Amino acid sequence: MANPHRITPEQLRSRYWFDNPDHPGTTALCVERYLNYGITLDELTSGKPIIGICQSGSDLTPCNRHHIDLVKRVKDGIRASGGVPFEFPMHPIHENVRRPTAALDRNLAYLGLVEVLHGYPLDGVVLTTGCDKTTPAALMAAATVNIPSIVLSGGPMLNGWRGAERVGSGTIIWELRKRLAAGDIDYAEFLSRASDSAPSIGHCNTMGTASTMNSMAEVLGMSLPGSAVIPAPYKERAMAAYDTGVRIVDMVWEDLRPLDILTREAFENAIVACSALGGSSNAPVHINAIARHAGVELNNDDWQRLGHEIPLLANVMPAGAFLCEEFHRAGGVPAILHELQGAGKLHSDALTVNGRSLGNNLQGRETQDSNVICRYAEPLVAHAGFLNLKGNLFESALMKTSVISQNFRDRFLNDPSDPEAFEGKVVVFDGSEDYHARIDDPALNIDARTILVMRGAGPVGHPGGAEVVNMQPPEALIKQGIESLPCLGDGRQSGTSGSPSILNASPEAATGGGLALLESGDRLRVDLKRGEVQLLIDASELEARRERLAQQGGYRYPGHQTPWQEIQRSMVEPLDRGMTLEPATKYRDVARQHPPRDNH
Numbered sequence: 001m002a003n004p005h006r007i008t009p010e011q012l013r014s015r016y017w018f019d020n021p022d023h024p025g026t027t028a029l030c031v032e033r034y035l036n037y038g039i040t041l042d043e044l045t046s047g048k049p050i051i052g053i054c055q056s057g058s059d060l061t062p063c064n065r066h067h068i069d070l071v072k073r074v075k076d077g078i079r080a081s082g083g084v085p086f087e088f089p090m091h092p093i094h095e096n097v098r099r100p101t102a103a104l105d106r107n108l109a110y111l112g113l114v115e116v117l118h119g120y121p122l123d124g125v126v127l128t129t130g131c132d133k134t135t136p137a138a139l140m141a142a143a144t145v146n147i148p149s150i151v152l153s154g155g156p157m158l159n160g161w162r163g164a165e166r167v168g169s170g171t172i173i174w175e176l177r178k179r180l181a182a183g184d185i186d187y188a189e190f191l192s193r194a195s196d197s198a199p200s201i202g203h204c205n206t207m208g209t210a211s212t213m214n215s216m217a218e219v220l221g222m223s224l225p226g227s228a229v230i231p232a233p234y235k236e237r238a239m240a241a242y243d244t245g246v247r248i249v250d251m252v253w254e255d256l257r258p259l260d261i262l263t264r265e266a267f268e269n270a271i272v273a274c275s276a277l278g279g280s281s282n283a284p285v286h287i288n289a290i291a292r293h294a295g296v297e298l299n300n301d302d303w304q305r306l307g308h309e310i311p312l313l314a315n316v317m318p319a320g321a322f323l324c325e326e327f328h329r330a331g332g333v334p335a336i337l338h339e340l341q342g343a344g345k346l347h348s349d350a351l352t353v354n355g356r357s358l359g360n361n362l363q364g365r366e367t368q369d370s371n372v373i374c375r376y377a378e379p380l381v382a383h384a385g386f387l388n389l390k391g392n393l394f395e396s397a398l399m400k401t402s403v404i405s406q407n408f409r410d411r412f413l414n415d416p417s418d419p420e421a422f423e424g425k426v427v428v429f430d431g432s433e434d435y436h437a438r439i440d441d442p443a444l445n446i447d448a449r450t451i452l453v454m455r456g457a458g459p460v461g462h463p464g465g466a467e468v469v470n471m472q473p474p475e476a477l478i479k480q481g482i483e484s485l486p487c488l489g490d491g492r493q494s495g496t497s498g499s500p501s502i503l504n505a506s507p508e509a510a511t512g513g514g515l516a517l518l519e520s521g522d523r524l525r526v527d528l529k530r531g532e533v534q535l536l537i538d539a540s541e542l543e544a545r546r547e548r549l550a551q552q553g554g555y556r557y558p559g560h561q562t563p564w565q566e567i568q569r570s571m572v573e574p575l576d577r578g579m580t581l582e583p584a585t586k587y588r589d590v591a592r593q594h595p596p597r598d599n600h
């Protein structure tokens with residue numbers, strides 16, 4: 001429940017910097033430098049909460065860039081509520097652009113944000129989010145430092161259109177790549193049609209990783225109800241920015257902190273909601289990471305146990321037909337939660353940033369359009385959550401079942417009394433460069449029964465864990481009408497992809513995982529009903545391969561290119577454990593447990 005205790009101005013954390021007669025020199029050094037651009041002594045010392053605004057927008061991060069304008073409304077709200085805003089930058093994270101992958105920077109941004117929140121005179125913080133990893137980086141830091149914190153998402157772009165057809169971000173690119181390969185369109189048309197998907201400011205308008213993670217922030221209770229998927233250009237987005245600014249000041253006085261909100265129940269709600277949303281395959285990585293930083297042990301077995309039985313309710317690409325504008329108008333995240341609550345699938349008592357429970361926030365929030373947000377009893381797909389697959393090559397790999405075709409589902413998943421499983425020979429690629437160089441090589445003999453395997457693409461191998469597992473078939477097969485093949489890998493894939501790949505295999509090849517032992521031509525058996533993927537060779541042959549690999553010095557992958565790549569590789573955990581930095585996960589509630597030392 002919300003903390004009934006209210007703090008006094010003397011208890012504000014920022015007092016230690018701004019009004020500390022025991023350390024006059026240190027205080028003066030701090031105060032005088034903020035005055036140098038016009039902040040007044042009164043603002044700093046009259047007992048107003050100092051509120052940080054973590055600015056994730058920049059020219060390098062187009063999906064978050066409109067936060068540069070949006071924070072003006074946040075600041076208005078903070079001022080109206082009696083606080084003083086201080087905006088500061090977050091390390092840029094942009095999935096579409098950053099090489100070798102933006103996921104490399106999630107932990108870097110997390111570390112930077114922890115240091116800022118811990119070491120500066122902030123009583124609370126507004127965390128602006130948008131593109132995929134900005135949300136988990138912010139929430140991980142909020143959990144570690146544990147000062148009052150609230151998430152403000154930037155919202156998705158408006159719907160993309162080509163004539164009367166919806167064009168969804170990311171999803172259209174995976175489709176158009178095939179049209180390009182088949183020779184149906186040329187490169188200029190490919191680019192022109194792809195850009196139809198991005199008609200305005202905002203992040204992906206599909207239920208890709210950005211919309212998923214911002215929805216997760218709302219489900220976790222860390223952003224205002226109904227705010228996650230308001231399209232970026234809508235007036236309600238700026239209104240939510242103002243309300244967020246107002247609310248964070250009250251949260252400071254109420255001493256309402258992230259660790260009061262980020263409980264086991266909240267994370268279980270996130271799993272259930274992610275399934276109903278047809279959410280991104282990146283969500284388990286990030287949610288498990290936030291949970292670890294909040295001190296909650298969450299794993300991919302939890303995702304299958306709690307999430308797989310949940311039906312798909314959001315008819316939004318890539319699992320469905322609509323985009324986030326319609327999703328918002330149909331009621332957005334609260335309407336999904338309303339259905340889940342009615343079905344008894346939510347921990348309704350979980351606390352949220354507005355001081356009320358999740359369940360309380362849902363009164364009157366039913367779906368406004370059951371074509372877009374379905375009733376629980378009439379879902380788009382039954383049992384639509386993730387499967388956590390295991391076998392003799394890995395301990396955990398995820399499959400997003402909301403995107404499996406009905407035909408494949410009927411054959412390989414729905415009828416447990418039928419032992420049919422999928423079998424195929426593998427063609428193995430070592431990293432995305434290898435895939436692009438060789439996929440069209442006829443000598444690989446790729447046919448309709450081939451399973452494409454991507455390894456060396458995990459948090460250590462790539463590094464950062466690249467979105468490269470949704471591989472398209474060779475051009476020659478696409479021209480014959482074979483537009484997709486089963487894919488498996490130790491990397492990730494875009495949340496906007498409708499490919500039911502077997503992803504995030506952990507441990508990865510680069511850290512001794514079994515995928516390193518695979519050879520092209522091997523046969524794999526994928527038994528979804530038993531949750532197993534098995535390499536069909538004798539255990540003794542597998543062992544012999546393991547020994548040979550060890551003698552050769554283990555699985556080889558390209559070396560470090562930057563200092564951070566080397567540092568992250570030395571301490572990063574596998575994807576199923578959230579790809580967190582192992583030494584960082586023991587730090588919790590550091591603002592209170594370890595108040596920062598004096599600097600002078």
Ligand SMILES: CC(C)(O)[C@@H](O)C(=O)O
Pocket residue numbers: 095096132169170204207208209210280282467493494495496
């Ligand atoms: C579309 C992107 C870049 O792949 C990502 O935003 C995601 O949804 O995973």
